[in-house]
Amino acid sequence: MSLTTLTTGELLDRLDREEATSTEVVTAYLDRIAATDEQVGAFLHVDREAALQQATEIDRRRAAGENVGSLAGLPVAVKDNLCATGTPTTCGSRMLEGFAPPYDAHVIARLTQADAVLIGRTNLDEFAMGSSCENSAFQSTRNPWDLSRTPGGSSGGSAAAVAAQMAPLAIGSDTGGSIRQPAAFCGVVGLKPTYGRVSRYGLVAFASSLDQIGPFASDVSGAALLLEAIAGHDARDSTCIDRRVPAYSQTVDQPLDGLRVGIVKEHFAEGLDPQVEQAVREAVDVYRSLGAEVKDVALPHSQHSVAVYYIVAPSEASSNLARYDGVHYGHRAESFDDLADMYSVSRGEAFGDEVKRRIMLGT
Amino acid sequence: MLAMLIGLPFTWIVAAFSNVNSPDWPSGFFLRRQSLSSIRSTASLKSCTLVLTPMSPLTTDDIRKVAALARLKVSDDEIGRLKQQLGEILQYVHRLDNVDTSGVEPMAHAVEVTNVFRADEPRESLPREQALANAPQTDGRYFLVPPILNDQ
Structure with missing residues (x-):
């Protein structure tokens, strides 16, 4: 059986x-990427040598009897x-093509640890x-x-x-479904943790x-296991919550007795594909069989959530993406009139349609 | 664009936010939405003191003004498209006008949080060389930009 x-x-x-x-595990996955990713297009950047070097070092430490981390x-x-x-670190944008950050995100540091x-x-x-994933540059x-x-x-x-x-x-990262929805589409497990559980330091x-x-x-x-490794307080993100991280990986096999699962009735509304509904209902049956109490709940305002998202997310995007000015990093146009024009032309050239739309909406 | 929404009562925005479970926007969304009611701002974008009243759709000038504020160079083609797409989104967002939030407690976070302070002390920062490493143009000491003032 293949390791992958x-x-x-x-x-x-x-x-x-x-x-x-x-080294064997990493080689197996690198080979799988080499054989498969031309069709799937999941990766923007793979550094085979760097990955194998990390693997070799971990093998050496394990063989020497040194302590190794939870994801070793x-x-x-x-x-x-x-x-x-x-x-x-491109963010799928021409704006950051060639950008190489001078520091590690908190999550990257935790993964390395x-x-x-x-x-x-x-x-x-x-x-x-x-x-x-069609809006990547x-x-x-x-x-x-x-x-x-x-x-x-x-x-x-x-x-x-x-x-x-x-x-x-x-x-992954999730603002309005960006982990949960692709996880569902691809049939894998994906979780958006509670806001503040994981430090956003170094997330663009x-x-x-x-x-x-x-x-x-x-x-x-x-x-x-992965959430346990990346969760926890970090003072460099002031919205990160200072609370103990439960040992998720130790409790994950326990029965769900005492856990209450709310089924939001508004989410089973017109427009829901019958196959999707059936899959969700079957998942609910699994929770029930594992001991969870399942309750119908009403979120009467949820019908307005997308409209509210359209206010909150673009407003913050307009502010956050103002930093791409062609001065400190990122794309700078070659031809422009003056400083203000340099900003506008650089941003006009390097942002895609969807990004422009959201910046405009939030401005 | 959203400056046009500033006249809306803040409380309902927060109330509805507490139930947010929205998907990232479907990519075809903008073309599928049909006009609801035709609503726009009566005040200029510059003033930012806007009141919503029913009026005609966004104009080309509105789009040019917002693009200038956002420092985005957009072509005439893009302006035409953005006018339609942004108009449709704004109209969709205006459905929030009909939400009654009287007596609803504002809520902004699922977990109780307080402001975070740190001591105002000097700390090590990024070395100059690394800070300049990704810049489009430097002289080795500073970020270089084109002249800010034209010669008069």
């Missing part, structure tokens, strides 16, 4: 029992809107604005289950990478009051 078909837990077991090395030797794919020192192997950077809708990502379909977005590259077994774990900002970083995995245990 295993769950995160199974991979960790093999690494712990020394039945596989990190496991490949993790990262959405291309998280800063990592010296690594291209956990001894994860950063295997590559995944495609997204430009600046995480979109829900299909560089490529469209396809759904591995059916290449004629979208993987969803904006974290579609991360979702597709896990679904196509090109990485056992991946990081879209709508700061909604942005949150979260995990993708092929099963719930893997997502729990």
Whole structure:
């Protein structure tokens, strides 16, 4: 059986029992990327040598009996809107083509501390604005289950990478569904943590009051393990909550007795595809069989949520994206009249339609 | 654009925000939405003291003004498209006018949070070389920009 078909837990077991090395695991995933990603288009950047070097170092430390982190030797794919020192971070935009951050995002630092192997950077809708991975300036990502379909977005590259077994774990970000929707489209586990659970330091900002970083995995245990590694307080994000991080990976197999799951009746409204509804109802039955109490709840205002999102997200995007001025980093036009014109021409040239639309709407 | 919405009562925005579970926008959204009621601002965008009253759709001048404020160079083609697309979105957002939020407590966060302070002390910052490394133009010490004032 190929290593890439295993769950995160199974991979960790093999690494712990020394039945596989990190180098073997990482090589298997790199080979899978080489064989598959031309069709799927999940990755914007893969540095094979750097990944293998990390794997070799972890193997050496494990063999020497040193302590290793909770994700030791496991490949993790990262959405291309998280800063990592010296690594291209494009946000799927011409604006940041060639940009290499001088610092690590908090989540990148946590992954490194956990001894994860950063295997590559995944495609997204430009600046995480979109829900299909078609708004990237560089490529469209396809759904591995059916290449004629979208993987969803904006974290579609991360979702597709896990679904196509090109990485056992991946990081995404979610502002208005950008982890949850592609996870659903690709049939993998994805979670938007509660706002403040994970530090946004080093995440390229879209709508700061909604942005949150979260995990993708092929099963719930893997997502729990990854969330446990990245969650927790960081003073560099003032909205990050200072609360203890539960041992998600230790409790994930416990029965759900005492857990109440609310089913929002407004979400089963007109326009819902019958197949989707059936799948959701079946999932609810699973929760019930695991001991959860399932209750119908009403959120009468939820019909207005998209309209409210249209106010909150573009307003914050307009403010956040004002930093792209062609001065400190990012694209600068070659031909312009004066300073103000340099700003306008640079931004007009390098932002895609969807980004322009949202900046305009929020200005 | 959203300056046009400033006349709306803030409380309902926050009340509805507490229930946000919205999807990122479907990419085809802008072309599918049909006009609801025709509403726009009566005041100029510059003043930012806007009151909503029913009026005609966005004009080309509105779009040019917002593009200038957003420092976005847009072509005439883009202006035509943006006028239609942004007009449709604004009309959709105006459905919030009909929400009754009297007596609803404002809410902005699922977890109780307080302001965060830190000591105002000097700390190490990014070395100059690294700060300049991604800049389009530098002289090795500073970011270079074109002349701010034209020679008179």
